[in-house]
Amino acid sequence: MSPTRTALILVVLLVGALFTYGGPRLDLPRPRVLPIEEFPRQVGSWRVVAERRPSDDVQNALPTAIILDRDYRSESRRVVSLLLLTARDMKDIHSPAVCLPGSGWETKSDELLALHGQKVTARLMTTKGRTYHVWFWYPPVPYPEPRNSFVRRLFRWRLTAPGTYRPDAMADLSSSLLVRVVAPDSPGAREDVAAFVAAIQQPLRELVAAGTRRN
Numbered sequence: 001m002s003p004t005r006t007a008l009i010l011v012v013l014l015v016g017a018l019f020t021y022g023g024p025r026l027d028l029p030r031p032r033v034l035p036i037e038e039f040p041r042q043v044g045s046w047r048v049v050a051e052r053r054p055s056d057d058v059q060n061a062l063p064t065a066i067i068l069d070r071d072y073r074s075e076s077r078r079v080v081s082l083l084l085l086t087a088r089d090m091k092d093i094h095s096p097a098v099c100l101p102g103s104g105w106e107t108k109s110d111e112l113l114a115l116h117g118q119k120v121t122a123r124l125m126t127t128k129g130r131t132y133h134v135w136f137w138y139p140p141v142p143y144p145e146p147r148n149s150f151v152r153r154l155f156r157w158r159l160t161a162p163g164t165y166r167p168d169a170m171a172d173l174s175s176s177l178l179v180r181v182v183a184p185d186s187p188g189a190r191e192d193v194a195a196f197v198a199a200i201q202q203p204l205r206e207l208v209a210a211g212t213r214r215n
Contacts, residue, residue: 001043009114027059030144031090032142032143033088033211034141034176035210036085037066037068046196047072047073047077050071050072051068054067065086065092065093068082068083072196074192078188081180081183085178086177093177095137105127105134109124110129111123118137120197122134124185132182133190133193135211139208141175179197181193
């Protein structure tokens with residue numbers, strides 16, 4: 001065996017040993033669990049008219065997720081569904097861009113909007129013969145920085161490194177919260193969804209601030 005090949009094998013073994021023994025001890029970043037249950041039941045003229053608990057199947061699939069799922073109705077009788085999802089593990093902050101198509105939803109149109117300084121995915125999607133407006137985004141919720149200096153440098157680099165995905169459609173180390181708004185398509189629905197999204201911006205900022213102070 002040549003010296004070069006021997007040296008390469010030793011390097012591979014050393015790296016493997018470092019990950020095997022040092023990896024579990026690294027202080028890897030975790031999402032902040034936000035107090036989504038405190039989100040107001042009335043936002044402007046929008047009031048809660050229904051609230052759902054996640055099904056056992058959903059909770060089993062996302063074991064660390066905490067989910068708030070409500071219907072809000074405006075004075076004009078428009079009903080929109082709001083889902084907030086936070087979790088102790090990033091893998092449980094699922095994207096509607098993945099889970100809805102996996103549940104049989106089909107995308108008819110797909111836009112990337114810039115609203116109130118936030119990138120928002122705005123889709124028209126169909127399921128069971130009906131069409132819905134599906135808007136979702138990830139408000140910036142900074143993770144607590146790791147204490148380990150090496151991991152902290154990697155973490156800071158990851159927040160600024162160019163990604164290969166749309167930031168509105170995939171959870172990342174820059175957020176601990178998914179927001180999804182759904183409403184059936186009908187005349188004026190898009191405008192009402194946009195109005196609701198505008199109305200919840202300040203309560204969302206207050207929610208993020210409260211969660212950041214607590215952990």
